[in-house]
Amino acid sequence: MWDLISSSIYASLLLSIAIAVIGSLIVINKTTAITGSIAHGSFGGIGLALYLGSSVILTTSLFTALLAVILAVITIRFPHRQDSLIGVIWAVGMSIGIIFLSLTPGYQSDALSYLFGNILLVENKDLIFMGIIDLVILISIIFLYHRFLAMSYDREFLKLRGINADLLYTYFLILTSLTIVMSVRAIGIILILALFTIPALIAEKFTKRFFTMMILSGVLGLIFMVSGILISYYYDISPTPTIVIIASIILLLSLLKRK
Amino acid sequence: MKAIEVKNLYFKYEKEWVLEDINFELEDKEFMAIIGPNGGGKTTLLKLLLGFLSPTKGEIKIYGKPPKENREIIGYVPQHTNFSLDLPITVFDIVLQGRLKKGKFFYSQKDKEKAKEILDTLNIYNLANKKIKDLSGGQRQKVLIARALVSEPKILMMDEPTSAIDPSGQKEILDLIESFEVTRLVVSHDIKILLRDVDKIAYIHKKAVIHEGPKLNIPKDKHFCEVELIEFLKDESCGI
Ligand SMILES: Nc1ncnc2c1ncn2[C@@H]1O[C@H](COP(=O)(O)OP(=O)(O)OP(=O)(O)O)[C@@H](O)[C@H]1O
Numbered sequence: 001m002w003d004l005i006s007s008s009i010y011a012s013l014l015l016s017i018a019i020a021v022i023g024s025l026i027v028i029n030k031t032t033a034i035t036g037s038i039a040h041g042s043f044g045g046i047g048l049a050l051y052l053g054s055s056v057i058l059t060t061s062l063f064t065a066l067l068a069v070i071l072a073v074i075t076i077r078f079p080h081r082q083d084s085l086i087g088v089i090w091a092v093g094m095s096i097g098i099i100f101l102s103l104t105p106g107y108q109s110d111a112l113s114y115l116f117g118n119i120l121l122v123e124n125k126d127l128i129f130m131g132i133i134d135l136v137i138l139i140s141i142i143f144l145y146h147r148f149l150a151m152s153y154d155r156e157f158l159k160l161r162g163i164n165a166d167l168l169y170t171y172f173l174i175l176t177s178l179t180i181v182m183s184v185r186a187i188g189i190i191l192i193l194a195l196f197t198i199p200a201l202i203a204e205k206f207t208k209r210f211f212t213m214m215i216l217s218g219v220l221g222l223i224f225m226v227s228g229i230l231i232s233y234y235y236d237i238s239p240t241p242t243i244v245i246i247a248s249i250i251l252l253l254s255l256l257k258r259k
Numbered sequence: 260m261k262a263i264e265v266k267n268l269y270f271k272y273e274k275e276w277v278l279e280d281i282n283f284e285l286e287d288k289e290f291m292a293i294i295g296p297n298g299g300g301k302t303t304l305l306k307l308l309l310g311f312l313s314p315t316k317g318e319i320k321i322y323g324k325p326p327k328e329n330r331e332i333i334g335y336v337p338q339h340t341n342f343s344l345d346l347p348i349t350v351f352d353i354v355l356q357g358r359l360k361k362g363k364f365f366y367s368q369k370d371k372e373k374a375k376e377i378l379d380t381l382n383i384y385n386l387a388n389k390k391i392k393d394l395s396g397g398q399r400q401k402v403l404i405a406r407a408l409v410s411e412p413k414i415l416m417m418d419e420p421t422s423a424i425d426p427s428g429q430k431e432i433l434d435l436i437e438s439f440e441v442t443r444l445v446v447s448h449d450i451k452i453l454l455r456d457v458d459k460i461a462y463i464h465k466k467a468v469i470h471e472g473p474k475l476n477i478p479k480d481k482h483f484c485e486v487e488l489i490e491f492l493k494d495e496s497c498g499i
Pocket residue numbers: 272273277295296297298299300301302303304338
């Protein structure tokens with residue numbers, strides 16, 4: 001059995017680092033809708049890669065990073081219209097993906113596997129990419145911890161301290177987009193958002209410092225993934241939805257406990 | 260060098276002028292009180308001075324430079340204090356944000372000592388490890404005052420810093436502001452600020468009436484402040 005699930009456990013470990021840092025930042029910066037938009041928009045990158053026959057990881061990384069920059073500009077320039085514009089990017093990305101897919105016969109099922117992902121099927125090259133992105137995330141959070149925290153609290157004040165808050169925000173969205181690419185194989189476009197935000201939402205309630213919120217999110221994410229993998233393995237059901245259902249039940253319990 | 264120079268400043272968000280032909284100067288270490296009705300443009304003026312907004316016409320200089328280039332020397336207390344309250348962040352961490360600057364990624368021991376010292380001065384050291392959500396409105400306001408002071412600014416700009424603070428706390432904070440030897444601009448709806456040792460008074464209602472004088476010679480007299488000065492400032496001949 002270990003042989004069959006070992007790579008999914010490694011993937012869970014690597015993903016939990018991204019969930020800890022990026023998931024928590026998504027929640028405290030209220031960028032859930034933006035993340036959903038980049039995640040779904042990434043389908044455009046996948047379609048493009050299949051059409052061109054180029055590397056999915058590389059093409060999708062570039063494509064989603066571009067979406068992240070566009071979304072950063074939109075949210076900074078048009079804060080009052082951002083919710084509608086975020087929805088537009090969401091749809092445009094998916095449409096691009098579907099158009100390229102219809103131009104590329106024979107790859108439909110390939111593309112669909114990215115919608116729901118399968119953590120039991122991750123390959124070594126996926127693990128390597130996850131490791132690289134984790135490293136980028138860890139280095140970023142070590143140096144930018146205080147800036148990210150100040151950005152989440154009061155962006156105007158950060159500007160006052162002479163720090164380019166808009167650039168920092170754009171960088172954060174690019175990191176988000178790379179995190180999405182690293183998770184797509186394992187988790188799938190549709191459920192990435194849930195896996196990244198639920199642990200952080202629970203952790204936020206029980207912590208006083210952002211640092212502990214990150215640690216708790218990562219641990220929760222890991223527990224959800226590993227238990228989801230085991231359950232889906234034994235009952236032969238799809239892993240990602242299992243993980244999301246487990247996480248949602250715990251979220252619900254944590255909300256009830258508060259009352 | 261003048262601390263602040265504002266020349267022929269005009270500003271509008273959309274069609275209507277919010278500020279019209281504002282002119283004033285502030286010397287180093289002077290204390291200016293800004294009063295005026297709701298919607299008069301006080302917050303807008305501060306945001307222009309901070310470089311968060313750009314003048315539609317006219318010019319602003321902060322110690323000889325455009326505001327955007329000289330922001331770091333300003334300590335700012337915003338009018339609204341209800342930022343993301345769910346954020347897991349303690350009072351101490353918020354105050355430390357005042358020590359952030361370009362090229363600096365970690366807080367030093369000195370930053371932490373400074374933050375402690377300011378919290379002590381404001382009598383809120385006991386709140387240092389509390390989550391911001393668990394504070395009262397007045398306590399939150401004090402935290403933001405601490406965050407502004409901890410950077411040791413050359414200019415302090417405060418937008419109604421005492422609106423949520425109890426009377427004895429207000430006195431404490433105004434005493435403190437009065438004692439700071441830096442350039443100060445304080446917006447207030449509380450006319451008692453005029454009883455303070457202010458050098459200039461700006462009454463902002465689209466246009467500005469600036470009342471100044473060598474130490475202003477405001478007799479420390481309630482009647483003068485609450486009746487005559489306001490009447491004077493509102494006088495038609497002042498153009499309001
Ligand atoms: N972001 C904005 N967009 C458009 N109009 C604005 C904006 N902010 C303020 N205004 C308008 O500008 C005018 C001045 O507002 P401002 O907030 O500067 O007043 P204020 O003197 O600070 O008032 P208060 O005493 O209530 O704080 C008001 O008429 C307001 O409606």
